[in-house]
Amino acid sequence: MSLAIEVRELTKRYETVTALDRISFEVKPGEIMGFLGPNGAGKTTTLRVLTGLLSPTSGSVRIDGLDVEAQSLEIRRRIGYLPENVSLYPELRVQEYLAYRARIKGVPRAQRRSRLDEALQRCALGDVRRRLIGRLSKGYRQRVGLADCLIGHPSILILDEPTVGLDPHQIRQTRELIRSLGQTTTILLSTHILPEVEMICQRVAIIDRGVIVAVDTPENLRKRLTGSQVVHVELRGAEGVIEQALAQLKSIQGLQTDARVPLEEVFIRLTTKEE
Amino acid sequence: MSNLLALTGREWKAVWYSPIAYVVGASFLLLQGWVFWLLVVVLNDPRVDPTWRMSQFFFGGTFFYWLSCLMLAPLLTMRTFSEEKRTGTIEVLLSAPVSDWQVAASKFLGAWLSYCALWGTTLVFFLILRLHTALDWGPVVSGYVGTWLLGAVLVSVGTLSSSLTRNQVIAAVVGFVLMLLLFSVGFLDAFVADQEARRTVEYLSLLDHFRDFARGVIDTRPVVFYLSVTAAALFLTIRTIAHPRWRAS
Numbered sequence: 139m140s141l142a143i144e145v146r147e148l149t150k151r152y153e154t155v156t157a158l159d160r161i162s163f164e165v166k167p168g169e170i171m172g173f174l175g176p177n178g179a180g181k182t183t184t185l186r187v188l189t190g191l192l193s194p195t196s197g198s199v200r201i202d203g204l205d206v207e208a209q210s211l212e213i214r215r216r217i218g219y220l221p222e223n224v225s226l227y228p229e230l231r232v233q234e235y236l237a238y239r240a241r242i243k244g245v246p247r248a249q250r251r252s253r254l255d256e257a258l259q260r261c262a263l264g265d266v267r268r269r270l271i272g273r274l275s276k277g278y279r280q281r282v283g284l285a286d287c288l289i290g291h292p293s294i295l296i297l298d299e300p301t302v303g304l305d306p307h308q309i310r311q312t313r314e315l316i317r318s319l320g321q322t323t324t325i326l327l328s329t330h331i332l333p334e335v336e337m338i339c340q341r342v343a344i345i346d347r348g349v350i351v352a353v354d355t356p357e358n359l360r361k362r363l364t365g366s367q368v369v370h371v372e373l374r375g376a377e378g379v380i381e382q383a384l385a386q387l388k389s390i391q392g393l394q395t396d397a398r399v400p401l402e403e404v405f406i407r408l409t410t411k412e413e
Numbered sequence: 414m415s416n417l418l419a420l421t422g423r424e425w426k427a428v429w430y431s432p433i434a435y436v437v438g439a440s441f442l443l444l445q446g447w448v449f450w451l452l453v454v455v456l457n458d459p460r461v462d463p464t465w466r467m468s469q470f471f472f473g474g475t476f477f478y479w480l481s482c483l484m485l486a487p488l489l490t491m492r493t494f495s496e497e498k499r500t501g502t503i504e505v506l507l508s509a510p511v512s513d514w515q516v517a518a519s520k521f522l523g524a525w526l527s528y529c530a531l532w533g534t535t536l537v538f539f540l541i542l543r544l545h546t547a548l549d550w551g552p553v554v555s556g557y558v559g560t561w562l563l564g565a566v567l568v569s570v571g572t573l574s575s576s577l578t579r580n581q582v583i584a585a586v587v588g589f590v591l592m593l594l595l596f597s598v599g600f601l602d603a604f605v606a607d608q609e610a611r612r613t614v615e616y617l618s619l620l621d622h623f624r625d626f627a628r629g630v631i632d633t634r635p636v637v638f639y640l641s642v643t644a645a646a647l648f649l650t651i652r653t654i655a656h657p658r659w660r661a662s
Contacts, residue, residue: 186504189508190507190508191504191507191508211510211512212510214508214509214510214511215510217508219505219508221501221504221505221508223501224505225500225501225502225504225505226502226505227423227427227502229426229427229430229431230426230430238419238422238423239509241415241416241419242416242419242420242509242510242511243509243510244415244416244510283505286505
């Protein structure tokens with residue numbers, strides 16, 4: 139079976155800067171791969187090369203076995219790309235925009251309606267389908283961008299910082315959506331948020347200043363650094379009881395307890411509407 | 414083909430969903446209505462040569478005509494690429510399975526069809542005129558054909574200039590200047606001594622072409638000239654989109 143994404147010795151040089159320096163990595167079909175790195179490390183540049191928006195200085199990039207430069211159009215038919223700052227036409231209504239995108243992505247006329255409904259439903263956009271995109275909040279716009287990615291039924295999703303600028307609710311929803319999409323689709327997702335990678339991705343490539351510094355599973359990467367495994371356990375109950383129970387686990391090295399509830403959890407509890 | 418239709422439809426909507434089109438359109442019609450009324454007054458004057466026709470003045474015969482064409486084209490094309498580059502939607506557009514020529518052609522067609530539609534509304538003036546007097550439709554038809562062909566040249570140049578910048582004002586200014594240069598090349602014919610060169614310059618003179626169009630003559634030479642300039646400008650636009658550094662910005 140051919141690899142979903144295969145990047146070999148990819149280099150991208152601008153006049154004075156080398157944005158990517160001979161990077162190589164691959165993504166297997168069906169995998170959710172994280173692309174992790176600080177801002178400015180070259181994540182977006184790589185993703186732009188993958189989608190055919192930028193041409194590489196040297197090296198080869200294959201998607202589904204197709205060459206990214208020679209067979210760009212065919213590749214673009216197979217990928218869904220969510221750019222970092224989702225830009226949409228503000229004067230269109232949500233369903234109008236998605237119907238247009240479905241059309242230029244070559245969705246057959248007979249299927250457009252059902253694809254549109256499916257994308258709206260998956261991205262929870264049903265109640266804003268008739269709203270103007272320009273009037274939507276950032277979170278909704280992000281989801282319209284995601285719905286656009288899905289509508290062509292791509293075999294590969296390339297998501298550039300999909301949760302940036304969202305509130306914790308939306309982040310959680312987006313992550314859940316990505317995880318559920320990952321069951322049927324290959325996903326490459328860039329981020330600079332570590333927990334995100336742990337929660338969603340099966341494998342991670344870490345990039346720093348244009349060089350890939352590691353490619354592995356999140357657990358292995360952690361092991362490599364700490365020499366042992368760290369397990370986070372969240373316990374609920376009276377503090378005394380928990381302390382007693384933990385005291386019996388003295389054999390575990392480096393046991394640390396933190397009685398605080400994570401702030402994110404508090405926020406989500408307080409602001410979730412009862413349904 | 415389906416892609417081209419979808420993209421062109423989107424461009425057409427982009428023109429008419431924006432208030433600019435209505436301001437430009439209303440001003441255009443006001444100006445044309447004023448010119449038409451002036452021409453009716455002038456042509457009704459008993460001292461005027463009775464063989465003069467409305468169409469030979471309305472199409473290319475007044476300075477208003479050229480001003481309208483030269484203003485309309487940059488205003489309709491300035492947003493085509495610049496706006497998408499500024500907001501970043503161009504990235505979304507180009508990551509979809511659409512070819513560069515489809516993108517360029519649809520931007521051109523959206524703006525050009527809007528230009529044609531605006532000029533098309535002036536047909537009402539001739540219908541009103543027909544109610545009151547006999548009218549030779551031949552020169553009217555050739556006048557519109559010439560106007561639309563000229564529009565193709567101007568709109569393609571405007572589209573090209575919009576593809577070069579992310580700033581709409583710059584796109585409009587550069588487009589306008591290029592169109593003005595193209596328009597005024599023909600003025601040089603009186604100053605060129607060499608016979609051959611002079612014939613070439615005359616061939617490029619938009620004003621001369623319109624003397625024909627407005628008299629009911631559709632000469633293939635200007636038609637070929639207009640279509641070639643349009644094709645060349647569109648070709649350059651496609652090259653601009655395909656340029657990797659352009660995509661990077």
